[in-house]
Amino acid sequence: xxxxxxxxxxxxxxxxxxxxxxxxxxxxxxxxxxxxxxxxxxxxxxxxxxxxxxxxxxxxxxxxxxxxxxxxxxxxxxxxxxxxxxxxxxxxxxxxxxxxxxxxxxxxxxxxxxxxxxxxxxxxxxxxxxxxxxxxxxxxxxxxxxxxxxxxxxxxxxxxxxxxxxxxxxxxxxxxxxxxxxxxxxxxxxxxxxxxxxxxxxxxxxxxxxxxxxxxxxxxxxxxxxxxxxxxxxxxxxxxxxxxxxxxxxxxxxxxxxxxxxxxxxxxxxxxxxxxxxxxxxxxxxxxxxxxxxxxxxxxxxxxxxxxxxxxxxxxxxxxxxxxxxxxxxxxxxxxxxxxxxxxxxxxxxxxxxxxxxxxxxxxxxxxxxxxxxxxxxxxxxxxxxxxxxxxxxxxxxxxxxxxxxxxxxxxxxxxxxxxxxxxxxxxxxxxxxxxxxxxxxxxxxxxxxxxxxxxxxxxxxxxxxxxxxxxxxxxxxxxxxxxxxxxxxxxxxx
Amino acid sequence: xxxxxxxxxxxxxxxxxxxxxxxxxxxxxxxxxxxxxxxxxxxxxxxxxxxxxxxxxxxxxxxxxxxxxxxxxxxxxxxxxxxxxxxxxxxxxxxxxxxxxxxxxxxxxxxxxxxxxxxxxxxxxxxxxxxxxxxxxxxxxxxxxxxxxxxxxxxxxxxxxxxxxxxxxxxxxxxxxxxxxxxxxxxxxxxxxxxxxxxxxxxxxxxxxxxxxxxxxxxxxxxxxxxxxxxxxxxxxxxxxxxxxxxxxxxxxxxxxxxxxxxxxxxxxxxxxxxxxxxxxxxxxxxxxxxxxxxxxxxxxxxxxxxxxxxxxxxxxxxxxxxxxxxxxxxxxxxxxxxxxxxxxxxxxxxxxxxxxxxxxxxxxxxxxxxxxxxxxxxxxxxxxxxxxxxxxxxxxxxxxxxxxxxxxxxxxxxxxxxxxxxxxxxxxxxxxxxxxxxxxxxxxxxxxxxxxxxxxxxxxxxxxxxxxxxxx
Numbered sequence: 001x002x003x004x005x006x007x008x009x010x011x012x013x014x015x016x017x018x019x020x021x022x023x024x025x026x027x028x029x030x031x032x033x034x035x036x037x038x039x040x041x042x043x044x045x046x047x048x049x050x051x052x053x054x055x056x057x058x059x060x061x062x063x064x065x066x067x068x069x070x071x072x073x074x075x076x077x078x079x080x081x082x083x084x085x086x087x088x089x090x091x092x093x094x095x096x097x098x099x100x101x102x103x104x105x106x107x108x109x110x111x112x113x114x115x116x117x118x119x120x121x122x123x124x125x126x127x128x129x130x131x132x133x134x135x136x137x138x139x140x141x142x143x144x145x146x147x148x149x150x151x152x153x154x155x156x157x158x159x160x161x162x163x164x165x166x167x168x169x170x171x172x173x174x175x176x177x178x179x180x181x182x183x184x185x186x187x188x189x190x191x192x193x194x195x196x197x198x199x200x201x202x203x204x205x206x207x208x209x210x211x212x213x214x215x216x217x218x219x220x221x222x223x224x225x226x227x228x229x230x231x232x233x234x235x236x237x238x239x240x241x242x243x244x245x246x247x248x249x250x251x252x253x254x255x256x257x258x259x260x261x262x263x264x265x266x267x268x269x270x271x272x273x274x275x276x277x278x279x280x281x282x283x284x285x286x287x288x289x290x291x292x293x294x295x296x297x298x299x300x301x302x303x304x305x306x307x308x309x310x311x312x313x314x315x316x317x318x319x320x321x322x323x324x325x326x327x328x329x330x331x332x333x334x335x336x337x338x339x340x341x342x343x344x345x346x347x348x349x350x351x352x353x354x355x356x357x358x359x360x361x362x363x364x365x366x367x368x369x370x371x372x373x374x375x376x377x378x379x380x381x382x383x384x385x386x387x388x389x390x391x392x393x394x395x396x397x398x399x400x401x402x403x404x405x406x407x408x409x410x411x412x413x414x415x416x417x418x419x420x421x422x423x424x425x426x427x428x429x430x431x432x433x434x435x436x437x438x439x440x441x442x443x444x445x446x447x448x449x450x451x452x453x454x455x456x457x458x459x460x461x462x463x464x465x466x467x468x469x470x471x472x473x474x475x476x477x478x479x480x481x482x483x484x485x486x487x488x489x490x491x492x493x494x495x
Numbered sequence: 496x497x498x499x500x501x502x503x504x505x506x507x508x509x510x511x512x513x514x515x516x517x518x519x520x521x522x523x524x525x526x527x528x529x530x531x532x533x534x535x536x537x538x539x540x541x542x543x544x545x546x547x548x549x550x551x552x553x554x555x556x557x558x559x560x561x562x563x564x565x566x567x568x569x570x571x572x573x574x575x576x577x578x579x580x581x582x583x584x585x586x587x588x589x590x591x592x593x594x595x596x597x598x599x600x601x602x603x604x605x606x607x608x609x610x611x612x613x614x615x616x617x618x619x620x621x622x623x624x625x626x627x628x629x630x631x632x633x634x635x636x637x638x639x640x641x642x643x644x645x646x647x648x649x650x651x652x653x654x655x656x657x658x659x660x661x662x663x664x665x666x667x668x669x670x671x672x673x674x675x676x677x678x679x680x681x682x683x684x685x686x687x688x689x690x691x692x693x694x695x696x697x698x699x700x701x702x703x704x705x706x707x708x709x710x711x712x713x714x715x716x717x718x719x720x721x722x723x724x725x726x727x728x729x730x731x732x733x734x735x736x737x738x739x740x741x742x743x744x745x746x747x748x749x750x751x752x753x754x755x756x757x758x759x760x761x762x763x764x765x766x767x768x769x770x771x772x773x774x775x776x777x778x779x780x781x782x783x784x785x786x787x788x789x790x791x792x793x794x795x796x797x798x799x800x801x802x803x804x805x806x807x808x809x810x811x812x813x814x815x816x817x818x819x820x821x822x823x824x825x826x827x828x829x830x831x832x833x834x835x836x837x838x839x840x841x842x843x844x845x846x847x848x849x850x851x852x853x854x855x856x857x858x859x860x861x862x863x864x865x866x867x868x869x870x871x872x873x874x875x876x877x878x879x880x881x882x883x884x885x886x887x888x889x890x891x892x893x894x895x896x897x898x899x900x901x902x903x904x905x906x907x908x909x910x911x912x913x914x915x916x917x918x919x920x921x922x923x924x925x926x927x928x929x930x931x932x933x934x935x936x937x938x939x940x941x942x943x944x945x946x947x948x949x950x951x952x953x954x955x956x957x958x959x960x961x962x963x964x965x966x967x968x
Contacts, residue, residue: 091541105535210769240769241770321574325541356634
């Protein structure tokens with residue numbers, strides 16, 4: 001077996017096989033992590049990583065190697081979106097405004113994963129502050145889609161998707177506000193889950209739209225995705241919005257039969273411009289599920305068409321407040337102050353400091369990119385006195401209707417089946433000139449964030465250009481176990 | 496003062512006496528090294544999230560119950576957005592449209608009489624940090640205070656004079672101290688007050704002007720008086736009052752403009768998405784009831800009911816500990832209110848002021864009760880009792896019986912000994928005896944004085960009177 005093949009085997013193996021191989025000494029984790037680091041370097045053209053955490057990874061793997069403990073996630077090599085805090089490491093959110101900032105603490109999610117034996121290999125690229133669907137809004141340049149380097153990997157968790165798709169990590173963490181895990185997972189041929197709101201602690205996830213944000217997982221297989229998910233999930237006393245609902249065994253129940261499963265095909269997710277191959281994948285998946293004993297029925301979520309407008313009021317509103325702390329005063333990039341002068345000699349007087357407003361204005365002007373500024377302005381506007389009722393409050397009301405749609409439909413159905421995205425990965429620059437066109441790539445994913453329900457994207461076929469297609473499953477609150485179960489069984493027939 | 500209708504409302508911020516901050520586990524205390532009481536949450540670092548402090552919520556409920564407010568059982572937090580360097584998140588977590596308490600009131604008293612002032616709302620929020628503005632080396636920021644829990648108590652515009660505003664503020668201070676939710680220190684900023692004042696001709700609506708930075712009780716009164724004069728002058732000259740925010744400069748004794756209406760902030764309040772809606776449970780309500788002490792106005796009525804004069808009852812309920820002290824002395828005085836009042840107000844509170852800096856009693860209630868008992872039983876005279884008390888206050892001793900013994904202050908009520916002394920006095924003063932027997936009854940006092948003199952003030956006045964009556968009869 002050539003060395004090259006061996007490296008690829010490591011990331012391409014399922015988690016169970018990988019753990020077995022490690023256990024019998026077929027792989028040496030320290031060596032594999034070193035090889036992965038080298039591979040990340042070699043594939044730097046993908047721009048998937050903003051930082052590699054080699055030292056930490058090596059330290060961690062040798063700790064694992066010398067421990068007797070079982071470590072349920074030994075063998076998972078994780079890439080982490082650079083908006084999730086890891087103590088003593090950068091937390092750029094792909095923004096210049098956080099230049100030089102290092103986190104003083106580790107997020108609850110990463111802490112739980114580290115405790116379970118996960119090796120963190122690096123921090124990945126994203127659209128600035130997770131605002132975007134392509135990584136084209138990263139201050140550090142876009143990541144490339146490993147399937148076709150002229151195309152976007154999706155976003156905002158595009159770096160995390162590219163890293164796993166290119167075999168640079170076995171799983172990755174992303175974050176979702178309106179589809180930022182599922183959409184890149186679909187574009188890069190991965191399984192990607194957006195858990196129920198409150199399922200995974202947000203402590204240590206840099207806030208974008210706090211009432212929508214959830215940490216999500218991407219992996220090559222449903223099993224690995226489920227293992228990482230269930231390790232992170234569960235109540236956290238540091239996050240008031242985290243749920244006390246117990247987390248069921250997800251990875252252990254993937255093969256339960258689907259007989260009697262009631263699957264709904266929401267009519268509203270079949271309207272509009274959908275790439276025919278994508279629509280076809282959904283039809284094929286429905287057929288497969290039927291063959292497995294599920295019933296397939298059309299259903300309706302009548303308020304779906306309001307999801308994008310509502311999302312683009314609420315998420316920016318929260319973002320405008322969440323991003324107010326980046327003011328150049330305490331950390332990160334600061335502009336608007338004169339350069340430090342050498343110690344005064346001969347009666348020289350230091351120039352007076354400019355007013356604080358000037359420092360804040362100049363720092364934010366220089367530190368934020370265009371899309372972030374656009375959303376801060378949007379959000380500030382919809383919360384302004386005189387506009388609040390017409391925009392923010394109205395959007396909150398419609399959001400409740402959207403959630404009610406889901407609650408109603410889950411009275412009659414266990415699962416909804418839809419496309420994840422209207423198209424497969426698009427080309428760089430295709431949508432950057434038209435923000436609305438970019439926003440519409442979240443059209444099928446944003447509703448789950450607004451409703452708070454869990455959703456997963458599963459690779460199901462390829463288009464005629466060889467680009468992966470993702471299909472989406474949605475379930476009632478806290479039924480991630482069902483999503484994983486169905487995803488796993490679809491995955492078995494997809495290839 | 497003013498010929499116009501004056502309307503005053505106060506917004507009082509009270510820092511809650513919790514161990515930890517409103518949304519994190521940092522210690523909430525005053526005077527620690529700069530920025531030493533901070534963590535990712537109160538520093539607003541990226542990714543940190545708030546967790547509400549249950550004790551602070553309980554305290555707010557207690558104040559709500561005491562003011563007869565309705566407790567909002569389904570309440571929530573909101574964000575108040577504005578940029579300031581000592582506000583590290585760029586927003587303050589506060590409460591906007593569902594304050595934890597609403598619709599209460601407080602009774603105030605003074606030379607103006609008795610008045611009930613409405614309390615519009617009481618809400619919970621977090622404090623900002625502290626900016627220390629230097630002259631030329633910029634501004635330093637201390638985040639120790641950042642995140643300390645506050646309640647804001649907003650009154651109805653029910654007050655119409657600086658005296659009423661002062662009385663209201665004192666009443667709030669007494670209450671929050673009474674409930675042990677705030678130490679009520681205006682100078683250190685644990686109690687802060689903003690005033691809204693409007694002056695208009697009778698029957699017309701005025702425009703409220705806000706004054707901030709009122710950091711002493713008399714400052715509040717002075718600033719309000721100043722502002723009433725200023726507005727009255729404007730109205731008198733036919734001018735218009737414009738809505739604005741003023742800062743009180745206590746050194747100069749005047750207000751200056753902080754911002755005008757045009758520059759008013761739009762705080763863009765919206766529900767705090769990091770915190771779930773807060774429901775005040777039946778259990779918490781029950782616990783708050785349980786933990787609520789007898790309120791000062793209830794205690795005052797009770798004291799009047801047991802024979803304390805209303806003015807004295809006011810004094811005894813100025814602070815909660817006075818009442819506890821009084822009741823111990825009261826019990827030691829066989830439940831005789833006037834005697835207990837005399838000991839507590841005349842002695843204990845006087846020495847507290849003189850030697851305890853007004854902060855602490857220098858003689859324990861137990862010892863006070865003991866001295867009162869010695870006097871009541873006739874063991875020592877009233878004069879001797881005061882001597883003993885002063886000795887205790889000055890030395891910190893708490894053994895009055897021993898002091899009486901050491902100083903030989905016991906009263907002589909042994910009739911044999913008294914009779915001998917009195918017989919001798921009668922013998923030594925034949926002229927006075929004759930005049931007395933001749934009908935000059937005023938001379939009784941002369942004889943009593945002679946007895947006291949002979950016995951060093953230790954003669955039991957009652958027994959002395961009896962024997963004198965019998966022997967002179």
